[in-house]
Each structure stands twice: as structure tokens, then as C-alpha cells.
Amino acid sequence: MAAPAPERRTFLGRLSLPERNYLADALRTETVGGVLLLVAAITALIWANTPLSSSYTAVSDFHIGPASLGLNLSVEHWAADGLLAVFFFVAGIELKRELVAGELRDRRTAALPVIAAVCGMAMPAMVYLLVTAVGGGSTKGWAVPTATDIAFALAVLAVIGTSLPSALRAFLLTLAVVDDLFAILIIAVFFTADLNFAALGGAFAGLALFWLLLRKEVRGWYIYVPLALVVWGLMYNSGVHATIAGVAMGLMLRCTRREGEQHSPGEHIEHLVRPLSAGLAVPLFALFSAGVSIGGDALGQVFTRPETLGVVLGLVVGKTIGIFGGTWLAARFTKAELNPDLAWPDVLALASLAGIGFTVSLLIGELAFEGDATLTEEIKASVLMGSLIAAVLACILLKLRDRTYLALFAEEERDEDLDGIPDVYEQDNPEYHLRMAAIYEAKAAEHRRRAQVAGASRDGGGSPA
Structure with missing residues (x-):
């Protein structure tokens, strides 16, 4: 007896209704945040390239915090190590939810975005290493072009007004979540200074207490927020990058719903x-990290110095080839069929959009070239330039298919029976067809009534007074 053929799955197919609703809520916030991120980055560039640049440097370098606790940090340092811990805390929750309730819970479904994300990080690193090997540059920045900034990417989508179907947006978000996971691992493994084992032990003890309180279902922000601050401070002093504390606490939260729970x-x-x-x-991190000189000399260095050229090519070329190639190969060998409403150029456009690497790329650039202020500034400029080129390229590719996206988006949002559930999710429901039949009958009756009124009006107007 012949073995049954493997089940073919649809790649970039329609999401389930709960996943679609969650995605819409999450991306709405990220899009607004992305616009604020753009505003903050532009403000930083203007501030750092005008006669007010000395005040920008003074504010960024201003130190504040208790020196006795090892936390007398500059404002720029607080933004990178403190505020980004909040960003990574949310990333940890996103990752946990994707693993237990989202696109990554099914290994077969997760294969495509995971392979695409891994290839989308490996290829930029390889491009960077190749460029620096040929040009004789430093290999320290290999991880800079590996990260994708989902907020910046969504801000670009908001600016150009492209109504991407939810499946494409979900794929982009899942790519970013997996991307964040590997970025966290890179920071933890490759950018950890000399360890202070006493502080590290205290951080682990604090995390254990955090986990125990969650398991005992103890409630109260006044318990968790002070504990989180203590864990963060101990992690910072341990030599491990402090943002790892945020990720760890995010991963500990329960992201599965119990009976009777709405969330x-x-x-x-x-x-x-x-x-x-x-x-x-x-946005505050961007304000104090994106303020780099963009004079003629600085821009010239971006395309002539091997380290900076490697970052630009890694983001623009490496990301696009890595994600698109990894996705195509994974779909080919996992027998996944592309959604018939979409085409592979759509995946290419999405891959180029993932070349926008801002927040985490800037952070890794600061860590990789710590102590070399000039090269750090040039690496930041190259991240900005590479992200800008990737954004322009993605805009062009997405605009070519804008009419298709608008039609698909409108079909996803259509709700003619006004019950709050898009019609595409009710097509197999008999009650839906009864409601729609009643709606169509009411519309037809209204049309007939108007036609009769119009006819009577014409007859009346033609009769003698």
C-alpha cells in the first residue's frame, strides 16, 4: 500500500480570527511607536548637526544615578541599558506567546519563519565578514546588520499607506520576534564583560523569586516593579548586558488562557x-543614539570604510537575500504552497523591508566598538544609511503591488452583516448565510421601493394640471 502523500500547507494563508485580532492590536501600537521612533531619530540628527550640537553632547553625557550601586550612568547609557530593558521585556512576552499560542507553537508552521529569520541573520553577517575581509577592516561588527526593527518597518508602512494583508504582517512580526531572540543570544554570549559572580548570583536569585511569585499567583505591581528594578541593577553590575533581565522576566509570564479568562x-x-x-x-533610546554627524566626510566614510560598507550591504543585500532565499528553500522542501492570492515578489518586498535594522543594530554597534568613539559614530551612520536604503527599496517593491494589497485588505475587513466579525471568517456558518440573505432582500426591497417612488413621480409630472 502506497504511503499517504504529505499534507501540503499554505504559506502566508489566512490567520485564525483570534490571531488576527491580536495582531491588529499589537501592530497598531507598534505603528504609532514607529512613527514616534522616526520623529525621535530625525530630531536627534537635526540636534546633532546644528549649532546646538554641543548641547546634544552635554545632555547625552550628563551622568546621573547612585555611584555607590555602580549606577552613575550617562543619559545615553541609561537609555541603552535601562529603557531598552523595557523593550526587551515586551520582546520576551512576545516570544513566549508565539511559542505557546502563536505562529511558533506548531513546529511545522514555525519552520518557515524560523528558517527565514536564521538565514536573514546569517547572510548579513557573512556579507559583513566578506566585505571586511576584502577591505582589511575589523570583524567586530559582524552582528550589527543582523537585526530587524519591527517598529521602524511598520512606521514605513504607515507612511507609504500600504494596506498589507494580515498574513504578510504576521510573517513580518514573527520574523522580528525570532530575530529578537537571536539578537538577545548574541548580546548575552558575545558582549558580556568580565563577570561579577556575586551580582550575577543575586540577579538569578531575584529572577527565581520573580518566577515563584508568578507561580503562586501573587498580584500587585508594587511587588513586581521594585523586584524588577533590583534584578536589573544586579544584572547590570554582573557584566551581563542588563537588557537580558527584561527578556528573562518576560519569558516567565504565563501567556496561555485559562477557562473564563479573556486574556x-x-x-x-x-x-x-x-x-x-x-x-x-x-524613541528616547533613538533620540540619544541616532545623533551622529552626517556631514560630507561622514557620509563618504560610510561607503569607503570596510566596516561601514559591510553594515550597509549586510542590511540591504544580506537581509533581502537571506530571508527570501531561506523562505523559498524552506517552502520548497517542506511542501508548503504559497497563498494563491500572493506571489513570491511579495516575499521579496517583505525581505527588503526587514533590512531596516535600527534599535538593536545601534545597540550592538555601540557594544561592538565600545572605546572607539569615531568608529562607533560611523557605524551608527551606516546603520541609518542602510536602513534608509532598505526602506526606499521596500517602498518601491510594495507600491508595485499596492492595488493587490488594497483588494485583499478590503476583503479581509468586509463585514456586511455588521456583527463585528469579518465575513471571510463566517462563510462556512449557516447563520451567516441566513443573515446575508435577509440583508440582500432588504436592500432589494428598498431598491424596488425607490424605483416605484421615482416612477410615480415621473407619471405625476407628465399628467395635466
């Missing part, structure tokens, strides 16, 4: 903290 604790806390992350933490 899991993780989803509830993410809903509360995400606006703080997207609307305050990340």
Missing part, C-alpha cells in the same frame, strides 16, 4: 507595557 496575564501585561516601550523607551 492571559502575559497578554494583559504586554497590553499595558507595550505603549510604554513603543511610545517612550525606544
Whole structure:
């Protein structure tokens, strides 16, 4: 007896209704945050390239915090190590939810975005290493072009007004979540200084207490927020990058719903903290990290120095080839069929959009070239330039298919029976067809009534007075 043929799955197919609703809520906040991120980055560039540049340097270098606790840090340092811990806390919750309730819970479904994300990080690193090997540059920045900034990417979508179907947006978000996971691992493994084992032990003890309180279902922000601050401070002094504390605490939250729960604790806390992350933490980080000189000499260095050229090519070329190639190969060998409403150029456009690497790329650039202020500034300029080129390329590719996206988006949002559920999710429901039949009959009756009124009016107007 012949073995049954493997089940063919649809790649970029329609999401389930709960996943679609969650995605819409999450991306709405991230899009607003992305616009604020753009505003903060532009403000930083203007501030740092005008006669007010000395004040920008003074504010960024201003130190504040208790020196006795090892936390007398500059404002720029607080933004990178403190505020970004909030960003990574949300990233940890997102990752946990994707693993237990989202696109990554099914290994077969997760294969495509995971392979695409891995290839989308490996290829930029290889491009960077190739460029620096040929040009004789430093290999320290290999990880800079590996990260994708989902908020910046969504801000670009908001600016150009492209109504991407939910499946494409979900794929982009899942790519970013997996991307964040590997970025966290890179920071933890490759950018950890000399360890202070006493502080590290204290941080682990604090995390254990955090986990125990969650398991005992102890409630109260006044317990968790002070504990989180203590864990963060100990992690910072341990030599491990302090943002790892945020990720660890995010991963500990329960993201599965129990009977009678409308939202899991993780989803509830993410809903509360995400606006703080997207609307305050990340824009402030951008404000104090994106302020680099963009004079003629600086821009010239971006395309002539091997380290900076490697970052630009890694983001623009490496990301696009890596994600598109990894996705195509994974779909080919996992027998996944592309959604018939979409085409492979759509995946190519999405891959180029993922070349926008801002927040985490800037952070890794600072860590990789710490102590070399000039090269750090040039690497930041190359991240900005590479992200800008990737954004322009993605805009061109997405605009070529804008009419298709608008039609698909309109079909996803259509709700003619006005019950709050898009019609595409009710087509197999008999009650839906009864409601629609009643709606169509009411519209036909109204049309007939208007026709009769119009006819009577014409007859009346033609009769003698």
C-alpha cells in the first residue's frame, strides 16, 4: 500500500480570527511607536548637526544615578541599558506567546519563519565578514546588520499607506520576534564583560523569586516593579548586558488562557507595557543614539570604510537575500504552497523591508566598538544609511503591488452583516448565510421601493394640471 502523500500547507494563508485580532492590536501600537521612533531619530540628527550640537553632547553625557550601586550612568547609557530593558521585556512576552499560542507553537508552521529569520541573520553577517575581509577592516561588527526593527518597518508602512494583508504582517512580526531572540543570544554570549559572580548570583536569585511569585499567583505591581528594578541593577553590575533581565522576566509570564479568562496575564501585561516601550523607551533610546554627524566626510566614510560598507550591504543585500532565499528553500522542501492570492515578489518586498535594522543594530554597534568613539559614530551612520536604503527599496517593491494589497485588505475587513466579525471568517456558518440573505432582500426591497417612488413621480409630472 502506497504511503499517504504529505499534507501540503499554505504559506502566508489566512490567520485564525483570534490571531488576527491580536495582531491588529499589537501592530497598531507598534505603528504609532514607529512613527514616534522616526520623529525621535530625525530630531536627534537635526540636534546633532546644528549649532546646538554641543548641547546634544552635554545632555547625552550628563551622568546621573547612585555611584555607590555602580549606577552613575550617562543619559545615553541609561537609555541603552535601562529603557531598552523595557523593550526587551515586551520582546520576551512576545516570544513566549508565539511559542505557546502563536505562529511558533506548531513546529511545522514555525519552520518557515524560523528558517527565514536564521538565514536573514546569517547572510548579513557573512556579507559583513566578506566585505571586511576584502577591505582589511575589523570583524567586530559582524552582528550589527543582523537585526530587524519591527517598529521602524511598520512606521514605513504607515507612511507609504500600504494596506498589507494580515498574513504578510504576521510573517513580518514573527520574523522580528525570532530575530529578537537571536539578537538577545548574541548580546548575552558575545558582549558580556568580565563577570561579577556575586551580582550575577543575586540577579538569578531575584529572577527565581520573580518566577515563584508568578507561580503562586501573587498580584500587585508594587511587588513586581521594585523586584524588577533590583534584578536589573544586579544584572547590570554582573557584566551581563542588563537588557537580558527584561527578556528573562518576560519569558516567565504565563501567556496561555485559562477557562473564563479573556486574556492571559502575559497578554494583559504586554497590553499595558507595550505603549510604554513603543511610545517612550525606544524613541528616547533613538533620540540619544541616532545623533551622529552626517556631514560630507561622514557620509563618504560610510561607503569607503570596510566596516561601514559591510553594515550597509549586510542590511540591504544580506537581509533581502537571506530571508527570501531561506523562505523559498524552506517552502520548497517542506511542501508548503504559497497563498494563491500572493506571489513570491511579495516575499521579496517583505525581505527588503526587514533590512531596516535600527534599535538593536545601534545597540550592538555601540557594544561592538565600545572605546572607539569615531568608529562607533560611523557605524551608527551606516546603520541609518542602510536602513534608509532598505526602506526606499521596500517602498518601491510594495507600491508595485499596492492595488493587490488594497483588494485583499478590503476583503479581509468586509463585514456586511455588521456583527463585528469579518465575513471571510463566517462563510462556512449557516447563520451567516441566513443573515446575508435577509440583508440582500432588504436592500432589494428598498431598491424596488425607490424605483416605484421615482416612477410615480415621473407619471405625476407628465399628467395635466
